[in-house]
Amino acid sequence: VALPDGFAALVGRAGVRTGAGNDVALLWSTTPASSAAMFTRNRFAGPSVSVSRARAASGRARGVVVIAGNANVATGPRGLADAYRLGSLAARVSGLGEEEMLVASTGVIGRPYPMDVLETWFDRSSRQERTSDACELARAMMTTDTVPKVADRQAGAARVVGVAKGVGMIEPDMATMLAFVATDAAIEPAPLERLWRRCVDDTFNCLSVDGDTSTSDTAAVFANGAAGPVAEGALAAAVREVCLDLTLQLARDGEGATKLLTVAVTGARDRSQARRVAKAVLNSPLVKTAVHGGDPNWGRVAMAVGTCADEDIDPDRVTIRFGELETYPDVPDAHRLATLAEVMAADQVEIGIDLGIAGGEATVWGCDLSAEYVRINADYTT
């Protein structure tokens, strides 16, 4: 997948992380661009997030540098200085102003960057090959991801290309999601910001692998206008589809995941209640292990819905389905149980819940909980 017109990328291996593979990735627009970005709300957010948050506020950032293998989190004043220095190095090599360059980082925490190897790499990098291949870019951001995540759509004459990474745990130390979308559509910062906020809210913010919020989550969009203006609705739809595509790729590649799990809540008081109920079901370890074991255990779904403790959730009005098959209150007979077994054996399972209150709805995405998840996260010593 090629980047949109006017975007460039640079990837390489500086030696930040042990193990093979690239660990530095840059993406930037070669011309001025609009942008919007959203970040983790975790109170232990790292200096990458604080530097980028300040720079993104103008709506005029047009590039990002990503370090894979070191989160630069909880590294004190030195970590902040290193984040600024990394931004300078990246800005110089890409010809951007420092204020135009975002910084993102993922990997182990509490360990400062090896600045010497980064300085060396950037010194040499002007003589290295640029790329316009989004897959190479996505691959250079990977840590314990098993596949690079790329998605692209067309919006009128413009293209929308996104890359993302994150599997729940990184290196394995932090649940970290990074997502970047580049488009050559022309759009001003203010409408881009609105569009992006809504899009992230409907896609990445509806994703949960393990219920833990990373200290480094960053999602940014850059629009450089190389393809001229396009209808805002078409652009919003294309950006949303790219982000949804990446969200599903992230869910499928969740640590230890064997199944994509979708939870769709309808009939809620409002969207906020719908999402809260959906997340309660998605994050319940009892539901996740049941899905892993191929068990249409609607009792656990009911329990998870009930934990929301909202006065207006009435068990007598709730219906629960797995795929298209209702399991509560209309408990399935033997014939339908056999069909349910097939539904549960698939590599994607959708649980539907109607609360019977009003018209609020939300859909969220995640994965099952496997012994492999425990292995990945337990068999590791700091």
Add this chain to the structure above:
Amino acid sequence: VALPDGFAALVGRAGVRTGAGNDVALLWSTTPASSAAMFTRNRFAGPSVSVSRARAASGRARGVVVIAGNANVATGPRGLADAYRLGSLAARVSGLGEEEMLVASTGVIGRPYPMDVLETWFDRSSRQERTSDACELARAMMTTDTVPKVADRQAGAARVVGVAKGVGMIEPDMATMLAFVATDAAIEPAPLERLWRRCVDDTFNCLSVDGDTSTSDTAAVFANGAAGPVAEGALAAAVREVCLDLTLQLARDGEGATKLLTVAVTGARDRSQARRVAKAVLNSPLVKTAVHGGDPNWGRVAMAVGTCADEDIDPDRVTIRFGELETYPDVPDAHRLATLAEVMAADQVEIGIDLGIAGGEATVWGCDLSAEYVRINADYTT
């Protein structure tokens, strides 16, 4: 452990559940008593909870019947009728008024009681042996618990004896905790209610095996006054110690648990914030798997603290310790890492977090997350 004076128990096997062991347990005071009870807030609470909640309101309930192997949840109008009938049968055999008898139930959901086998058992039960052994009572309440949970303390001339059950999943279908405390101290319902609410809040409500709230949780205390009045402070302390003891037993026997995990938060704005932060750490699958793997992964603890997103949580004022050893911000050297390895190898691990805000504090208890947890909960088909 003998029950306090004036309390009787009856246990036996009616055949409610498959597999061996008793499945019916009754505990009651042979004389009038004060009582207090607290129940799950889950919206899918079963008829046992609704019947018991209404009866407990008087403060004069003096007995409880427990069915192990069937939760009688989501069983519709029939389930409610069955709960009342079970209460009648239990009241008759123990000589209590119906309004004095609480009903509790734990096990699979969505399946009605086999009322025929229960009727038969109660018909015969008047000719069966009563017991005054609290261990027998605790054992008859077990489902997938691996050990019976009993604790007792002295409060002046009075005794306080408690029994509990629950391992996170039952049968395995529901996280269900039942706890009953009997004392021969004399105390009126109103002060007993206050004492019990505070006690449950500090003990059972600070326990979490998997973050899921059961549809059947019930905790009740009965005081029949056979030992006369005792100092309320001494009684409160003894009841609290019994409940804390049971809480730790429940945590240790959590599904798949290999370690007791204690999270103590100090320096919080208030107790509510302290408990919220402590629960976020206790329930984080990343923290739980790290503890399982013996990894003092303070980065994951920081991440979990940060998810609380309170404005007044400042990473620069937070300190994190494992056992007595600080790990953040004062990152351990190699020597202390070796000591930490010993701390983590123990069968109980305490994580301490000071938020540096004010004097609020809370301690919560749970367990690690093991592949065995996944196995128990995934290898099951409805």
